[in-house]
Amino acid sequence: MLRFGLLAVLLVSAQAAVRVSRKDHNIRKFTNGKIVGGTLARLGQFPYQASMQYGFGSSWAHYCGGSILDQTHVLTAGHCAPAVGERVVAGIIDLPATGPEAQVRTITRAVIHPNYSGVVNDVAVVTVSPPFEFNSFVGNVTLALNNQQPSTAPGACTASGWGATSWTGGTSEDLLYVDIDFIDDDTCMEMWAPDFSTPIPEQNICAGVEEGFHTVCYGDSGGPMVCTADDGGRYLYGSTSWGPQECGIPERPAVWAEVPYFNDFILDQIGGA
Ligand SMILES: *[C@@H]1O[C@H](CO)[C@@H](O)[C@H](O)[C@H]1NC(C)=O
Ligand SMILES: *[C@@H]1O[C@H](CO)[C@@H](O)[C@H](O)[C@H]1NC(C)=O
Numbered sequence: 001m002l003r004f005g006l007l008a009v010l011l012v013s014a015q016a017a018v019r020v021s022r023k024d025h026n027i028r029k030f031t032n033g034k035i036v037g038g039t040l041a042r043l044g045q046f047p048y049q050a051s052m053q054y055g056f057g058s059s060w061a062h063y064c065g066g067s068i069l070d071q072t073h074v075l076t077a078g079h080c081a082p083a084v085g086e087r088v089v090a091g092i093i094d095l096p097a098t099g100p101e102a103q104v105r106t107i108t109r110a111v112i113h114p115n116y117s118g119v120v121n122d123v124a125v126v127t128v129s130p131p132f133e134f135n136s137f138v139g140n141v142t143l144a145l146n147n148q149q150p151s152t153a154p155g156a157c158t159a160s161g162w163g164a165t166s167w168t169g170g171t172s173e174d175l176l177y178v179d180i181d182f183i184d185d186d187t188c189m190e191m192w193a194p195d196f197s198t199p200i201p202e203q204n205i206c207a208g209v210e211e212g213f214h215t216v217c218y219g220d221s222g223g224p225m226v227c228t229a230d231d232g233g234r235y236l237y238g239s240t241s242w243g244p245q246e247c248g249i250p251e252r253p254a255v256w257a258e259v260p261y262f263n264d265f266i267l268d269q270i271g272g273a
Pocket of ligand 2: 069070140141142143
């Protein structure tokens with residue numbers, strides 16, 4: 001059985017943690033909680049990046065990231081517990097000041113992986129209506145195929161999101177990104193071994209930099225990690241899942257649901273909805 005060490009937490013936003021635990025999901029305690037050590041994204045740089053938002057009084061609150069798969073489907077994390085009636089926003093970089101490029105869509109169907117449990121099978125696919133209109137600001141990511149490995153070149157992977165910029169900070173207003181290294185399963189497990197039983201190698205992918213700092217944090221959950229593959233293409237390899245409570249500490253890389261492992265589930269949802 002998988003168990004949490006003191007340091008491992010899901011990377012949903014602090015607000016959403018309250019909401020999600022109300023819905024009785026397997027969520028641990030969260031600290032008040034963007035990408036740590038990130039760079040400001042330009043509009044159109046991450047056309048596949050989505051913000052998952054839920055109604056909060058008379059406004060909407062960002063709770064997780066998402067990756068646009070096609071005009072009507074977005075991948076996010078299981079622990080984000082996306083629900084029908086919530087909304088997905090794309091074509092933005094500034095959360096509070098959405099520009100004319102913003103496309104706001106309503107979730108009409110939300111499928112959390114049937115075997116999702118805590119950090120296991122931590123993926124969900126939502127259907128949105130009306131369909132996104134693809135242009136230079138909004139577009140789909142390309143799924144990694146099972147037989148492609150991310151490149152081991154430094155900085156081959158890029159994670160993006162509006163998550164906290166420090167483990168004690170709040171959600172970022174600006175979309176940020178970091179270029180980080182793909183970390184192989186054995187190295188990742190060795191790093192986490194003192195605190196956590198296992199990052200479940202076959203269904204997770206780890207990335208980071210040895211000294212820490214540049215990484216994902218609270219509110220980045222469900223968002224994309226795109227890596228350069230051996231063929232030189234850029235593909236979706238990860239959906240942000242969990243990391244150390246103190247985001248960005250050295251030797252404790254963040255962990256993503258490994259998208260290729262879930263290709264069958266994802267393709268079923270895209271094809272069957
Ligand atoms: C969920 O688990 C069951 C039982 O192990 C398995 O048969 C099924 O294929 C799994 N579903 C998915 C979508 O992986
Ligand atoms: C996304 O777009 C690319 C390029 O247009 C395409 O090859 C790919 O199949 C699309 N869909 C997914 C889910 O990757």
